[in-house]
Amino acid sequence: MINEKLKLNDVITIEIKKTGINGEGIGYYEKLAVFVDDTLPGEIVDVKITEIYDTRIVGQIEDIKVKSPDRLEVLYPDYALCGAYGMQHVTYKKALELKRDVIVNALNRYVKQKIKYSLIKPTVGMEEPFGYRNKVSLPIRKIGGLNKVGLYKTGGTEFIPVNDTPVQHPKINEMLQYLETLLDEYKFDAYIQKEKSGYIKSIVMRRSYSTGETQLSFLLMKKYDKISEVVSKLVEKYPEIVSVFAYYTDNYKEQIFFTTQYEKIFGKDTINEKMNNQTFSLYPEAFWQLNTQMADKFYSKMVELAKPTKEDIVIDAYAGIAPVSHYFYKEVEKVYAIEVDQRSIQSAKLSLKRNNIKNVDIMQSDFFKALKQLGDKKIDIIVFDPPRTGLGYQTIKEVLKFMPRKIVYGSCNPSTLAKDLEELLKYYDLKEIVPMDMFPYTPLVESVTLLELKKA
Numbered sequence: 301m302i303n304e305k306l307k308l309n310d311v312i313t314i315e316i317k318k319t320g321i322n323g324e325g326i327g328y329y330e331k332l333a334v335f336v337d338d339t340l341p342g343e344i345v346d347v348k349i350t351e352i353y354d355t356r357i358v359g360q361i362e363d364i365k366v367k368s369p370d371r372l373e374v375l376y377p378d379y380a381l382c383g384a385y386g387m388q389h390v391t392y393k394k395a396l397e398l399k400r401d402v403i404v405n406a407l408n409r410y411v412k413q414k415i416k417y418s419l420i421k422p423t424v425g426m427e428e429p430f431g432y433r434n435k436v437s438l439p440i441r442k443i444g445g446l447n448k449v450g451l452y453k454t455g456g457t458e459f460i461p462v463n464d465t466p467v468q469h470p471k472i473n474e475m476l477q478y479l480e481t482l483l484d485e486y487k488f489d490a491y492i493q494k495e496k497s498g499y500i501k502s503i504v505m506r507r508s509y510s511t512g513e514t515q516l517s518f519l520l521m522k523k524y525d526k527i528s529e530v531v532s533k534l535v536e537k538y539p540e541i542v543s544v545f546a547y548y549t550d551n552y553k554e555q556i557f558f559t560t561q562y563e564k565i566f567g568k569d570t571i572n573e574k575m576n577n578q579t580f581s582l583y584p585e586a587f588w589q590l591n592t593q594m595a596d597k598f599y600s601k602m603v604e605l606a607k608p609t610k611e612d613i614v615i616d617a618y619a620g621i622a623p624v625s626h627y628f629y630k631e632v633e634k635v636y637a638i639e640v641d642q643r644s645i646q647s648a649k650l651s652l653k654r655n656n657i658k659n660v661d662i663m664q665s666d667f668f669k670a671l672k673q674l675g676d677k678k679i680d681i682i683v684f685d686p687p688r689t690g691l692g693y694q695t696i697k698e699v700l701k702f703m704p705r706k707i708v709y710g711s712c713n714p715s716t717l718a719k720d721l722e723e724l725l726k727y728y729d730l731k732e733i734v735p736m737d738m739f740p741y742t743p744l745v746e747s748v749t750l751l752e753l754k755k756a
């Protein structure tokens with residue numbers, strides 16, 4: 301076997317042929333796939349081998365012999381390591397092309413039938429692809445005696461301070477930096493993993509793109525009065541902070557941001573975000589897309605592709621706080637919005653009421669179970685927007701009992717999209733896939749797909 305000839309730390313020279321699902325370059329060494337971070341198609345690279353498996357090798361750049369014309373200088377190497385700003389080595393224009401290629405590659409890999417690639421449209425991106433991130437969820441750790449917000453190196457345990465990435469909203473960066481200084485000033489002890497000590501574990505900061513209202517959620521190991529003083533200082537400087545919660549945990553190990561034990565320590569329960577002339581009320585844990593400007597394009601594309609009619613009954617599956625329902629309700633007879641998470645449901649109910657929407661029924665349920673509950677109801681269109689795990693065979697089997705005329709599939713994972721399409725395309729024709737760049741300068745690839753029930 302080829303890989304028996306290779307040893308760790310050997311250096312091989314390969315040409316990068318394509319981009320993988322995590323943004324890495326993929327080349328081949330005598331037919332064995334070689335995965336190398338931060339490389340681009342067309343580049344000739346000396347690669348030091350760091351991992352060897354039966355079917356693939358992982359390596360790191362030793363030297364780039366031929367550089368891609370689309371390569372950019374990496375200005376924040378640490379932020380590439382923790383995925384916060386992982387595609388900074390490539391021009392935005394090229395990144396949009398590569399994201400479409402990732403979808404094409406996933407379809408090639410998982411879908412047996414021949415796909416007309418002209419159905420996969422160019423990636424819809426942003427005009428100004430910086431400062432778009434409206435929320436950060438960051439652990440806080442004590443490093444060299446100072447409190448730092450940051451992230452862990454992808455797949456590792458090394459903590460990397462992260463408080464000024466160009467993809468986060470500049471106001472979020474500013475507030476994070478001020479928070480760090482306050483935590484030091486008030487002698488806070490951030491969590492230290494090795495010693496299992498410290499009492500502040502993480503911060504979630506969400507800033508409404510449209511109103512600027514900002515919500516903070518601290519995760520604490522115990523009640524600690526000084527948090528109120530820190531919050532007062534923050535609010536004094538940033539009056540747009542209008543909602544602050546403290547969550548409590550006694551679990552040192554688990555990497556979580558929210559628990560069921562919480563209290564509001566300042567201001568309102570929710571912050572308001574505006575989109576499509578509607579107001580959405582966000583509780584801290586409620587799901588909301590991280591890029592509000594692109595979210596608007598994402599939902600508008602769903603309606604544009606579905607072309608719903610006034611008689612249609614629609615399912616908004618994996619609804620979150622039901623933005624899809626908010627975009628569809630006017631065009632159709634009725635929408636069932638199905639979501640499992642209680643706080644998203646609370647936000648959805650508040651938002652639908654606030655926007656005076658009466659033809660959306662909310663179902664708090666696992667999607668699979670909800671389909672069983674809906675029994676033999678007529679469903680014309682199903683809009684999916686599942687987590688990265690996709691739908692899976694069992695759920696698709698249940699969906700197929702309804703045989704909706706159209707399916708609109710919002711996906712955040714090209715691999716699970718392709719696997720699900722392999723099943724769905726037995727009964728549906730693929731009409732269009734529109735890649736959407738919801739996370740510029742990261743490897744994440746989102747898309748909206750339209751399927752229509754086969755005629756026969």
Ligand SMILES: C[S@@+](CC[C@H](N)C(=O)[O-])C[C@H]1O[C@@H](n2cnc3c(N)ncnc32)[C@H](O)[C@@H]1O
Binds near residue numbers: 619644666668
């Ligand atoms: C990618 S988010 C999409 C939410 C919403 N469509 C949006 O764009 O804001 C996926 C949502 O699915 C929900 N979810 C995850 N598993 C679920 C399940 N088995 N049944 C119903 N909802 C689920 C999550 O709580 C989350 O709100």
